[in-house]
Amino acid sequence: MFGSVPKYTNILLLKLFLAEHPLNNLTLEDIAQKSGVSRSTVSRVINDHPNVSKKVREHVKEVIKQTGYQPHPAARALVSNRTWTCGLILPRSINTFFTDPYYPCLIQGIAQACSKQKYTFSLFLMEDKEDEDQMFSRVCRRGFMDGILFQSYQMGDALVDKLVDSGIPLVILGRPFQKKKISHVDINNIESVETAIQYLLDTGHKRIGTITGPQNTAVGIDRKMGYQQALIKNNIPIDEALIVGGTFTEESGYLGMNQLLPAKPDAIFAASDQMALGAMRAIREKGLEVPRDISIIGYDDFPMVSPAHPALTTLRQPIVQFGFEALKMLISLVEDGLEPYRQVILKSEFIIRDSTRNRTL
Amino acid sequence: MFGSVPKYTNILLLKLFLAEHPLNNLTLEDIAQKSGVSRSTVSRVINDHPNVSKKVREHVKEVIKQTGYQPHPAARALVSNRTWTCGLILPRSINTFFTDPYYPCLIQGIAQACSKQKYTFSLFLMEDKEDEDQMFSRVCRRGFMDGILFQSYQMGDALVDKLVDSGIPLVILGRPFQKKKISHVDINNIESVETAIQYLLDTGHKRIGTITGPQNTAVGIDRKMGYQQALIKNNIPIDEALIVGGTFTEESGYLGMNQLLPAKPDAIFAASDQMALGAMRAIREKGLEVPRDISIIGYDDFPMVSPAHPALTTLRQPIVQFGFEALKMLISLVEDGLEPYRQVILKSEFIIRDSTRNRTL
DNA sequence: CTGAAAGCGCTTACAG
């Protein structure tokens, strides 16, 4: 096995190279000859086409295994209009790529799903407007990517509309802001937060505050919505003094908590674990204790740089499954057509640890 | 512009699709006709081949611009043996992918470099042995990736040898452990740490300790070496009580610092900023103060989840440049041949902030 | 400087 043949200007070097890498130029034709059948038949075996006798199929498979033959990806792509490659585009509005554990987790989830499905995973990080423009004409064309995963982030990302209009198979990660129906995978942010808030109410908490995510992001909006709906369902008035905005970062959780403390909350739902961590730091600094004085619930349950003490009660995002479902949907769009649009909502798991306390006991 | 044509079973749907996406099937032939020249000439214009008259060249370029034509990547790849795609392989021995800010930074650096050079960036995360095996046969073959970037991590990663033997253009990120010469990009870990330690000595520190990285990683080994060499050059005996091992994580820095405190250090060099953060936490917990009682120097200067207080004196890794140089080297290997092997060492920048103090004043 | 033609390595009707 080996890679591209370097373009040696020196023919001797090239020969040397080829001698050292004898598995070099195997083509379908070679396998056909070695197997004593035609190219067509070998191709059928490779593509699991039914019209091949069992005997021939097994023989050819054996030869392929022996020789380690792999079909040439470009040749395949050229004729089949499939590249078995999918791209993840992260828009430039994302400003926490380096610090939010969401991204490594997401990337890992998608990379893993791609690997299992024998897809190649390409990553496009938009740095600036220029990147977005050139990306668009490079990515959205025939024979490049079979499909695109796009991380929904900020309201008004114009890129989504352009991608949809381009007609490329597209799956949005998270809830899209667009009016039109766009295939996407999302997490049940609203319902899962409702569950968590209900739990706090059921365990005797009277003044539940929240540190929200940015209100121009879907998750920020939805998790706040879940908080509010849970209170409304329980006929508890919304107290604006118990709501403060954050940006998902530890620092914003810390600052937010300091704003909330005068309102005397006995529980806080933070829209990310990082913010929960920041909130706990603020609480500790004031000489208070979690969960004795204030219960804390986060969101994410990603692996953390510094684990919380006490262990954080949180909502776990099924991130690996997220990547997997997104890729599955994308393949379905490629193979079965873009219409009708698809939607999959995954559930977060509520995990009770040590940062919350039952105050009814 | 648009992407792959979905395989509609319903021909009406297909026609509808094509009608909505008229820029669909543009080929070299189309551009040739519209320009009134041959395919060959258009191809020469696209590939900046010199043998085209200025007049024709400009006309063809105009037509290409008007139509938004882009050559079909697979067709190009098939005939030119170049895919304009490079892959980053992260071996499975990496266990801090989710928590170490190095990886997002590295990925960003490489993605940016790829984007500037009009390369596509593919990511391969090895989950397990099985991944490594299948990856090898998928990736190391003609016509898939022009070249591979491989993150050097743990001593004894067998994958490197297999990759080298495969003959695929390969650049190692970091210092390789192999005896044979392998093209790589590295950071001047040893020298830069020496500089930092020398600074501590010059500013009156008498008992300098270190929290090292894992001693089966090149950076872990090299940064410890830098620490030791600086002391030796200044005729200061190495005191094992001032050296403790860590794993680059905040937690390991915290634990390491607690082990070092009895040895009464007046300065600590931590082999990563995360460990420096952990060390500062340990120091604070003991009622001591940075830099009043102990000076701290870290390594990395990546954006951090929670910035240090006081601001950390550190060595900044030029990570974007790192990705850029690696890709440049890779392209050179592809275009000019694998021999002779290349080596580029980038310099870390010593950044003095508030976590160190001049004790001679 | 330009074009006609061969060929890259596959897949897939088509004919048997």
Next chain:
DNA sequence: CTGAAAGCGCTTACAG
């Protein structure tokens, strides 16, 4: 069930 042949969209000697 199998093979000969056409064709995917490019690049690149080759001939002029």
